[in-house]
Amino acid sequence: MIITTENLTYKYGVGTPFEKTALNNVSIGIEDGDYVGIIGHTGSGKSTLISHFNAILKPTSGRVYVDGEDLWQENKLKRIQTRFKVGLVFQYPEYQLFEDTVYNDIAFGPKNMGLSDKDIEQRVMMATEFVGLDKKYLEKSPFDLSGGQKRRVAIAGVMAMSPKVLVLDEPAAGLDPRGRDEILARIREYHQETKSTVLLVSHSMEDIAKNANSIIVMNRAECMMHASVKEVFEKAEELEKIGLDIPQITKVFISLNKLGYKVSPDIYTVEDARDEIMRCIKDGDVK
Amino acid sequence: MSNIKTEIIKTENISFSYNPEENSALVLDGIDLEIEQNSFVAILGHNGSGKSTLAKNFNGILLPTGGKVYACGIDTAQSDKILEIRRNMGMVFQNPDNQIIATVVDEDIAFALENLGVPHDEMVQRVDEALEIVGMTEYKHHAPHRLSGGQKQRVAIAGIIAMRPKCLIMDEPTAMLDPKGRKEVMATIKRLKSEQGVTVVLITHYMDEAVQADRVIVMDDGKILVDGTPEYVFQNVGLLHSVALDVPQAAELMYKLREYDIKVPISVLNEKDCVEVLSKLLEGKIDNNHREFNL
Amino acid sequence: MIKDITIGQYFPGDSVIHKMDPRMKIILTVVYIAALFMVKNFWGFLLTGGLLIVIILISKIPVQTVLKGIKPLLFIIVFTAFFNIFYGTGAPVFPDIGWLAWLKWGGLRNAAFMVIRIVLLITGTSFMTYTTSPVMLTDALERLISPLRYIKVPVHELAMMMTIAMRFIPTLTDETEKITNAQKARGADFETGNIIRRAKALIPILIPLIVSAFRRAEELADAMECRCYNGGDGRTRYKIYSFSLRDYIAAFIVLAVFVSIILINVFI
Incomplete structure (x- = not known):
């Protein structure tokens, strides 16, 4: 387990009229190297949950344990070190860009880690490649890039820290379908190549279905399900x-299954759907 | 002049560039378009295809560098008519936070009416009416920043509806919302169309929203690529993919099955039709004589 | 925490105080402040304090909230009280204890007066903002200063700027928190180091915040244009204010307190 929470509870605005329990007794464990989708409607506690993973x-x-260490038993310095272990990409991360060049912005995290210039450069190059950003942009101002490119720079800024766990909160929000598919493909590649753990918070069940191995469902501040x-x-x-x-497409196959057709109800992507239909026709065993 | 009555928006060969002096690239390139009164038109296109620029040309926020735009029959270049154009062509933007001006819901909805010099008694009545239409009456005295995204966007819509516009232009109103907020906003839009007779122009990335329109216009590179009913437009799966757009999963499945020469109909957009077609297919009622496929 | 500051915050409600004409509230707040500074003895404080308690009870704003409003200013209060004690005059409190000779009755009295005065001042004036929406407040201010437009003061523009500023305070506060967290997640350290280091650490927050404020301003300008905004000319008002019976009653009460304080000063 790379991240574990034990009876994690979090309340906002304690003692004010706006007090609200955002997390209620959440105990979960994230396997090292897993790709986990986190779903739940707005206000279900998803964002609050991931903000605990890096203190x-x-x-x-x-309690929250990262890599076996209890975050809040450690001293402050150690806790800041956790931020390099669990890289968190917030919603609309492009709004955090601030440096004069793309290179410097991506280098901000590695610099804070205290790496040497050579290591920093190597990290920046690696991250730039992972997000599929052309090297010619490195010397440009991040503010001159398009929305989709800014998003990549921001994600690269977190990947450059080489975190053991990469957490992304709605990395595709507001992008067009092409931008969304590309970003998700890059993240998938990153996951496969670095063998690091990835947590993807998303509203889109289709994106989760296409990418994740397991899912955490949050509802009303609680973890409702955590399974494949x-x-x-x-x-x-x-x-x-x-x-x-x-x-x-899943709804369609559930309906067909209920109607008595011998199709699997566990169909999440169009490709699976086509293959399942073709299999049925080929087998001639439909009802 | 008689044809102007049914068209709420008419563009004549418009082109647009943000820096015409420097010969910068055309964002809009020869758009000819007529949008009928009380229709629901969805405009699709990837980022940078020119769809938002087009929308801003509809109500004179931007003026075309070439060609003409007529909103409710008025040339948008007539600067003395600009208030009349804006009042009739309401516009809602993507980020609800950046279009709410006041710190209390009802005061915000009154903003446009104050600008238009509507008498006080009528204003009060129109604010209540607008709140009612978007279903936000109980939040009348709330602070906007405490509302959910969907609620904020409905307040923004109410602020426009209070002007009693003939047309509502919405520039990706759901892009920043969660599924629940999206549903709320879509339900509001559809109600506006059917109950208030408002013409709706919806710019969106979401295919499930475009499917609900009467007409879908796909833009690419400043031009109109396809224009027609959702059934017609989403048949062009390959074309849409080539400009990086999605199609509803049902339509995509039909497309993929047809690649194997299975003769399923092409215009299937929703769940119900899809189930029906697939049941027929599985029962052998649809021609699938090409059984030699490799999986 | 920035969120603990309740001064300038509005608590919606529909008490008599909430319903009062904001113009009257501003005028009476000014009268209240004037009264507070004229008070010379405990009787006067008793009167103004009594008035404040009545206002708190009528407005139904929880007492904790009121007390919370004082908390951020506790330091200033303690500080001024401290100095007043030291620089007191009059008879010593403990004439028999040598090392406490500096502690004089006059000092204690001054310190107590100061604390009461500041507390009454803060709580009293914050009631204006607690019970009046910022929009109403700017509206009322605009109307009160509107005669200034005859000497070419851009009254409407000023009021519009204030309204927008207030509308965006919570939005930008949220945004600051988000950006801070995002930079923390990249290992930014805002908590250690000397002043210069800490000031430098703010750059990753300030730049994105300013960029975002400009972007918002641009979008807001478009949205305002779409809603037919074209300056103050020919605008009508959604909120119409007219003094009603409750405003006159309130005015009567506050003025009565004011006059009583003068009388107390003269006769006691």
């Missing part, structure tokens, strides 16, 4: 009840 938020009660993609999607009805959308 941005302090639990009201409960298949097991979670099998509970389609429950997911819909808590306001989550399952992919259109």
Whole structure:
């Protein structure tokens, strides 16, 4: 387990009229090297949960362990070190860019780690490649880039720290379909090549289905499910009840399955759907 | 002049460039378009295809560098008519935070009416009416920054609707919202069209939203690529993919099955139709004589 | 935490105080402040304090909230009290204890007066903002100073700027927090080092914040244009203010307190 939480509880605005429990007794474990999708509607506690993984938020009660170490038993310096172990990419990360060149912006994290100039350069190059950014942009101002490119620079800035765990909060929000597919493909590649753990927070069940191995479902400040993609999607009805959308194609196959056709209800992508239909026709065993 | 009555927006060969002196690239390149009154038109296109620029040309926020735009029959270049154009062609933007001006919901909705010099009693009535239309009456005295994204966007819509515009132009109003917020906004848009008779122009990335329109216009590189009913437009799966757009999964599945020469219909967009077609296919009622495929 | 500061915050409600004409609230707040500075003895404080308690009860704003508003200023209060104690005059409090000779009755009295005065001042004036939406407040201010437009003061523009500023304070506060967290996640350290180091550490927050403020301003300008904004000419108002009975009653009460304080000063 690379990250573990024990009875993690977090309350906002304690003692004010706006007090709210954002996390309630969450105990989960993230396997090293896993690709985990985190889903849940707005306000379910997803963002609060991930902000605990690198000590941005302090639990009201409960514990968070990263790589076996209890974050809030460590001294401050050590805790800051955790931020290099668990790289967090927030929503709309392009709004955090500030340096004069793309290179310097990506180098900000590695510089804070205290690396040598040579190591920093190597990290920046590596990250630039992972996000698929052309090297010619490195000397440009990040503010002159397009929205999609800015997003890549911001993600590269976190990847450059070579975190053991990369956490991304809605990395594709607001991008067009091409931008979304490219970013997700890059993240997938990063996951495969570096063998690091990736946590992807998303509203899009289709994106989660295409990328993740397991899913954490958050609902009303609690962890409702934590299981493989298949097991979670099998509970389609429950997911819909808590306001989550399952992919259109999954709904179609669940309906067909209910109608008595011998198709699998666990279909999440169009490619799987086509293959399943073709298999049925080929086998001639349809009902 | 008689044809102007049914068209709320008409563009004549418009082109647009942000820096015409420096010969910078054309963002819009020869757009000819007519949008009928009380229609629901979705405009699709990847980022940089020119769709937002086009929308801003519809109400004179931007003026075309070449060609003419007529909004409700008025040339948008007539600067003395600009308030009349803006009042009739309401516009809602992507980020709800950046279009709410006041710190209380009802005061924000009144903003446009104050600008237009609407008498007080009428203003009060129109604010209540607008709140009612978007279903936000109970939040009348709330502070906008405490609302959810979907609620904020409905307040922004109410602020426009209070002007009683003939047309509502929406520039990616759901891009920053969660699925729940998106549904709220879509339901509001559809109600505006059917109950208030408002013409809706919706710019979006989301195919499931475009499917709900009467007409879909796909833009690429400042030009119109395809224009027609959703059924017609989403048949062109290959073309849409080539300009980096999605199609609904149902349509994509049909497309992929047809690649194997299975004769499923092409215009399947929703879940229900898809289930129907696939059941027929599985029961052998659809021609699939090419069984030699390699998986 | 920036969120603990309640001064200038508005608590929606529909008490009599909330419903009062904001212009009257501003005028009466000024009268209240004037009264507070004229008070010379405890009777006067009793009167103004009593008035404040009545206001708190009527407005239904929780007492904790009111007390919380004082908290950030506690330091200033303690500080001024401290100095007043030291520089007191009059008879010593403990004439028999030598090392406490500096502690004089006059000093204690001054310190107590100062603390009461500051607390009454802060709580009293913050009630204006607690019970009046910022928009109403700017609106009322605009109306009160609107005669200045005859000497070419851009009253409407000033008021619009204030309204927008207030509308964006919570948005930009949220944004600052988000950017801070994002930079923390990249290992930025805002908590250690000397002043120069800490000031430098703010650059990664300030630049994105300014860039974002400009972007927002641009979008807001478009949105305002789309809603037919074209300056102050020919605008009508959504909120119409007229003094009603409750405003006159409030004015009567506050003025009565004011006059009583003068009388107390003269006769006691």
